[in-house]
Amino acid sequence: RDYGPMMMTGPSGVGSQGDAAAALVSVGPPGGSTGVPGSASITLRFSAPMAVAMEQYMDLHVGSIAGPVVPMRCAWSSDWTTLTCMPGAPLDARTTYVIHVGGGMTTRAGQAIDYYHYGPGMGGQWLMGGMMGWMHGGLSWGMMGPGWRGSNGSYGMEFPFTTA
Numbered sequence: 029r030d031y032g033p034m035m036m037t038g039p040s041g042v043g044s045q046g047d048a049a050a051a052l053v054s055v056g057p058p059g060g061s062t063g064v065p066g067s068a069s070i071t072l073r074f075s076a077p078m079a080v081a082m083e084q085y086m087d088l089h090v091g092s093i094a095g096p097v098v099p100m101r102c103a104w105s106s107d108w109t110t111l112t113c114m115p116g117a118p119l120d121a122r123t124t125y126v127i128h129v130g131g132g133m134t135t136r137a138g139q140a141i142d143y144y145h146y147g148p149g150m151g152g153q154w155l156m157g158g159m160m161g162w163m164h165g166g167l168s169w170g171m172m173g174p175g176w177r178g179s180n181g182s183y184g185m186e187f188p189f190t191t192a
């Protein structure tokens with residue numbers, strides 16, 4: 029689904045990891061958005077085909093990263109560059125949600141994803157271990173798989189938004 033003005037996109041996939049670094053290039057809705065429809069889907073676009081099962085390292089929380097995880101159905105585009113997730117039920121009105129994208133996600137070629145260049149410009153905030161408390165959606169951070177932890181020590185990025 030196209031968010032129109034609500035979808036923020038980075039200019040390209042070029043990043044700090046080389047001339048052809050794989051990057052997260054768009055998030056919909058972007059962090060900081062308000063008035064997001066309760067029927068909105070969550071969309072992430074990457075500059076390279078993603079590895080199989082990377083969708084397990086993206087989730088949606090109610091309220092904050094420590095809040096419950098919203099059940100979603102997710103599907104990759106045919107070229108494996110766009111992940112679209114639809115919550116199992118409409119999102120609650122006037123409620124904050126947080127898209128969490130794991131820091132250790134990789135492409136089919138095993139390349140790490142660059143969040144540095146475009147993530148903050150799309151309203152993303154780094155999730156560092158000390159700032160998150162001890163829980164991720166009710167589970168211990170120590171119980172999380174390798175796709176959540178990035179090489180910079182973060183647990184990826186969060187993109188908070190608020191529904192209409």
